[in-house]
Amino acid sequence: MDVHALTMLVQILDAGNLSEAARRLKMSRANISYHLNQLERSIGQQLVRRTTRRVEPTEIGLKLYEHGRTIQNELLAARESITTLGQRLQGRVRLSVPSGYGQLVMAPWLLDFKRHHPGIVLDVMFENRVEDLMRDEVDVAVRVLSEPPQNLVARDMGPVRYVACASRAFAEEQGLPQRLEDLRTAPLITAAVIGRQLRVAAYLREERHEVLLEPTLISENFLFLRQAVQAGLGVGLVPDYVVQEDVDRGEIATSLDEWRLSIFGTHMHLLYMPNRHHTRAMATFIEFILRRARTSAERLAASATDA
Template sequence: MDLNLIQAFVDIVEAGNLAEAGRRRGVTRSQISRQLGQLEDQAGTQLLRRTTRRLEMTDSGQSLYEHGLRILQEVAAAQAEIDSLGKTLRGHVRVSVPTGLGDAFIAPLLLQFAERHPGISLRVFFANRVTDLIAAEIDVALRVTSEPPLDTVAREVCAIRWQLCASPGYLAQVPPVREPADLAACRFLCPPYTTRRFSLTLGRDTAHGPERRNVEVTPYLQSEHFPFLIRAVREGHGISLLPVYAGWEDVRRGSLVPVLPDWKPEGLGNRLYIITTPNPHPSMATRALISFLREAVAGLDVFSTS
């Protein structure tokens, strides 16, 4: 079978319709339809059922899609290996990073990588929620989580610590916060939780062993966009639960002050992972980016002092 026709078929399946597949391949709808017909002639069977709303794979189409995808990955890996025999790695990698972490720390690293490997083109997405890497067409994703998806390959990069912090101005206006229970009387800012009211868990080490406390809090303000939360806490809107990396510079400058520094709060995710789809033969470009990010991110001061 013609590899170009197999690639066209894979593009049709992933695009969901002929028009979108044609747009992605830079051809007309009629041309992509003709390519599908040629592949069905070569296969000797119908691969897609055309309905009024969408295209559905037949059993033969499903089989060809799965095998074809693996064949194309093998060809891409082989080409990358050949390219790597020269001086320049080549390829294209689609990478997704969380907004706050990406803005503050990952973006500069990706630019370093791009400068180091001019033969590799990057497409960078800033998003906090990508649940299906295949559907989103993502090769590499960085995610902060405690439980990476089971259907992915997760490479741990480093631990993620969380902290409570507030502006000096806000703390001057409220009663002293000396115990976890004192948080219940404060305005609380945090990432979105599944329930409006939840139990915040804090822990610390004592001479008698680990100690844990739970405090019921009702958030005053919630957002998954950490730059927004940091702005709110700087302006004195309350005490915020943030990853240490998010408030790193503000705490160092003194514009934010740690609250209950002896207590370590549990946040939404305690590890940073590099996540990919299961693929025994990732491209050399993808492997190079993963290796670079694992080393570079773990070496940052905000993470290496975890």
């Protein structure tokens, strides 16, 4: 069997359609289609099902894909070991991080990683959607999720705790919520899923409650939400890292601290494809970020214990 054709099958299925595969391989769509047809003819079976928008593997196509991916990863590893022999760490990592967590928490980690590994190109996207890593050619994504997708490797980066908070001026003039139900009538500042009522999970001594809320100011940009809370426009329901500095300075007060609140999930996860070749650059980056996340989680836990 032609190894080149097998690895091309991997590229086609990774891309999701023939046009995208042609773009990545810098070939014409007709040429890609011809090589795929030749491979199917040589095997005598259909390897992919074609629709107007996507190609999906058949059962035999999926088995060949897995073998092709293993071969491709070995070839990439061999090539990297030769080209990087005696050189400093090089490569590229394409990373997708949430806007708030990425800027408020991860930015110093990323800058520090870049200082330690100047030869590695970091391509960082700040966004909140859970994208298709395969389609968007993302190496690593960081997301808050209740349940990570089963088709991805998920590494735990630590818990995410939401807090109810407001500026000192707002707290003194209008008061802070004292009961979970008080959130229903408060002018709420938070993120929400477009087109859905905001459903908040709340845990008190491991007993789970739910409350449906109607925010008055909504955004996916947590830096903007932080500014709205600072401006005294209402009660923020945001991850603790968004307002931690303001809380430490006494500029923002929190309430319902005995509750563990969650909107999109209780843990931050680092996600990547299970069968994609890990370059030395990518493997080094993943371990660096996980190490920083563990240190950060330990510090927060120690602070909570001291408090």
